[in-house]
Amino acid sequence: MHFIGIDLEGVLVPEIWQTLAKKINIKELELTTKDIPNYQNLMKNRIKVLKRENIKAKELFEIAKNINPYKGAEKFLSEIRKNHQVIILSDTFFNLSRPIFKKLNFPTVFCHHLEVDKDGMISGVNRCATDHKKKVIRFMNNLSSNTIAIGDSYNDLAMLKEANLGILFKSTKEIISKNPNFFNCETYKVLLDTINKNHKEWSNRYVK
Amino acid sequence: MHFIGIDLEGVLVPEIWQTLAKKINIKELELTTKDIPNYQNLMKNRIKVLKRENIKAKELFEIAKNINPYKGAEKFLSEIRKNHQVIILSDTFFNLSRPIFKKLNFPTVFCHHLEVDKDGMISGVNRCATDHKKKVIRFMNNLSSNTIAIGDSYNDLAMLKEANLGILFKSTKEIISKNPNFFNCETYKVLLDTINKNHKEWSNRYVK
Missing domain, CATH: 3.40.50.1000 (HAD superfamily/HAD-like)
Structure with a gap:
């Protein structure tokens, strides 16, 4: 085979989170494993930021449709x-x-x-x-x-x-x-x- | 996931070898693991029959196109x-x-x-x-x-x-x-x- x-x-x-971050204009979401090497910590940080800014999953999913x-x-x-x-x-x-x-x-x-x-x-x-x-x-x-x-x-x-x-x-x-x-x-x-x-x-x- | x-x-x-067997009209090729339970022996048998009948791979591949x-x-x-x-x-x-x-x-x-x-x-x-x-x-x-x-x-x-x-x-x-x-x-x-x-x-x- x-x-x-x-x-x-x-x-x-293209990098999906960076595209999302630019669209909703939140710099912190542009961070990748290059900035926060531990993937789980990176995701925890992303979730924290989204909660703080009250951005729902649906909103991200809608933006992702256009990538x-x-x-x-x-x-x-x-x-x-x-x-x-x-x-x-x-x-x-x-x-x-x-x-x-x-x-x-x-x-x-x-x-x-x-x-x-x-x-x-x-x-x-x-x-x-x-x-x-x-x-x-x-x-x-x-x-x-x-x-x-x-x-x-x-x-x-x-x-x-x-x-x-x-x-x-x-x-x-x-x-x-x-x-x-x-x-x-x-x-x-x-x-x-x-x-x-x-x-x-x-x-x-x-x-x- | x-x-x-x-x-x-x-x-x-459909069963592919049975379809091939019918098309080239060779009963022995209709045998499956139900008849010869050991898969490797079954394949050896199929290869032997194809050699005996001088049926080339290409011929089988052509028939398979129509399945x-x-x-x-x-x-x-x-x-x-x-x-x-x-x-x-x-x-x-x-x-x-x-x-x-x-x-x-x-x-x-x-x-x-x-x-x-x-x-x-x-x-x-x-x-x-x-x-x-x-x-x-x-x-x-x-x-x-x-x-x-x-x-x-x-x-x-x-x-x-x-x-x-x-x-x-x-x-x-x-x-x-x-x-x-x-x-x-x-x-x-x-x-x-x-x-x-x-x-x-x-x-x-x-x-x-």
């Missing part, structure tokens, strides 16, 4: 789904990002879920297992798969290391220079060519 | 993909069944791969891990998922047992009566209603 685990934000769509995938992302994703088993491995939330998944033609996605209380406020996070990105690639290796992992950021590095082929896409100079073993590229065209090349090599192995 | 593992043959499409999903299968699958993470868990072969997956709008599929030698003959099987159906459901349970497994036959029972909700679809009287703990149904409508009911119950749990 040929398997691709692919990150969402920064790779197929579009990067130009070419849907076409790229459709193309790789023809020959590979693809799962989006993301730290986003399914109930927040559902309209985006629709625009991507409902790929399989492993991510988290936002808890919403009876007042319509975001009250917590129903998490996927810790390190789910890496765990999925490891599991796929055990299912006799040829695995590719594609990501852009620090929280993708573990899955990239785990995969047969790790690819950095639209990453930072710092991450690229610190991780010379990963292939890195900036466009869907080069990304697709790289995947196709590996697919061809792997498929040739099936011929005895 | 809401996860559904779903079998292919007998659930979404269509059951009426309503694509619509049902599209519907559940909106709210659930769906993976088809099957003992079919990706290079044989690819045209069927296209007709199902490229869902994620974990299955096997037929090896084809330089003469174009099927020479072996590149298998997914043994018991991959059950292993995937177990893995999804560990990813904090609510899991549903849907199947029709003996080789689906292990994954149905592993899931939070096991559903027999278009199964035999014998399997149904021996497995009273599984929900069983015959139509996509009832199947969808059952899934939606559970989805609603599970989603309510997110509200604290």
